[in-house]
Amino acid sequence: MPFVLFCGLPASGKTLRVAELKTYIIEKYPDRNVNVVSDHSLGVNRNKVYAESREEKQVRGTLKSAVQRLLNKDDVVILDSLNYIKGFRYELYCVTKSCQTPQCVVWCDINPALAADWNTRRDSGEQYSSDILSGLVMRFEEPKPNNRWDSPLIVVQSDDRLPCKEICDAIFERKAPPPNHSTQSQPLSSTNFLHELDRVTQETLALQHTRPLTLSELQRQKRQFISYTKTHPVEDTSSLTSMFVQFLNSSLQ
Known part of the structure; x- marks a missing residue:
């Protein structure tokens, strides 16, 4: 090596x-x-x-x-x-x-x-x-x-x-x-972490009505949150919804 x-x-x-x-x-x-x-x-x-x-x-x-x-x-x-x-x-x-x-x-x-x-x-x-x-x-x-x-x-x-x-x-x-942190294989907190991450972000977007948003804008926000969370995984996947809502609220203000 x-x-x-x-x-x-x-x-x-x-x-x-x-x-x-x-x-x-x-x-x-x-x-x-x-x-x-x-x-x-x-x-x-x-x-x-x-x-x-x-x-x-x-x-x-x-x-x-x-x-x-x-x-x-x-x-x-x-x-x-x-x-x-x-x-x-x-x-x-x-x-x-x-x-x-x-x-x-x-x-x-x-x-x-x-x-x-x-x-x-x-x-x-x-x-x-x-x-x-x-x-x-x-x-x-x-x-x-x-x-x-x-x-x-x-x-x-x-x-x-x-x-x-x-x-x-x-x-x-x-x-x-x-x-570099971004190039490491991130240890997923649970075996279905990525699946849960995708599901939660998709469901949250469907319920988000802070203001009219285009589909491309919604998808961009989702991609940004997923990219960030993949490098900062959490143990408790139940907290992903609130994290994504907070992310959206701060990003879309």
Whole structure:
């Protein structure tokens, strides 16, 4: 279930670091499976994808879906991609938060000139074109430790050893952030709570004669009350009628 997000400039050594972390976890935590999601696993043509914003957006969606599919209570999921857009990192944070799993962000921080040099040392089929690399360097949005979606943030310089123990402590020893209240599965106070809620609101609307109301207005008030009550369930369903009447009286004044 723990999630590790790697980010960094093109050719910053992320894939080598990911392989190192995977090996460490397998050795130290043999009961954990490690799943790596990456551009490589999707067969991404980097120069083609990162030249077209529409295709790049589709790839990000595919990466996110793959992470969501693999998250479970036992396995470790590592995402090996640029992850250079803070909005995308926030989306992934929301995914892990809703799953109630801890996450960690590892930033492979590297000088752009060194990244360009390392890029030239790759096989020709693995290289970013100079234009694509320059554009991605310009667009890279650095993670910041004060952003909750970038925290905890572990920064690794090009000549640093990967702090595998620190990463593992962050994902295995730290509690997951609580999910947003609105995204939790609300514990219904009784097995027929939703049925009772719908019945009571419908019957109350039929008896409400404070002033002439259109059907659409009545339905809108009903939907608003149901949405609120589903996230604030009550034990005593017999109180729903009075609650709805009070809601209508305050809303329709």
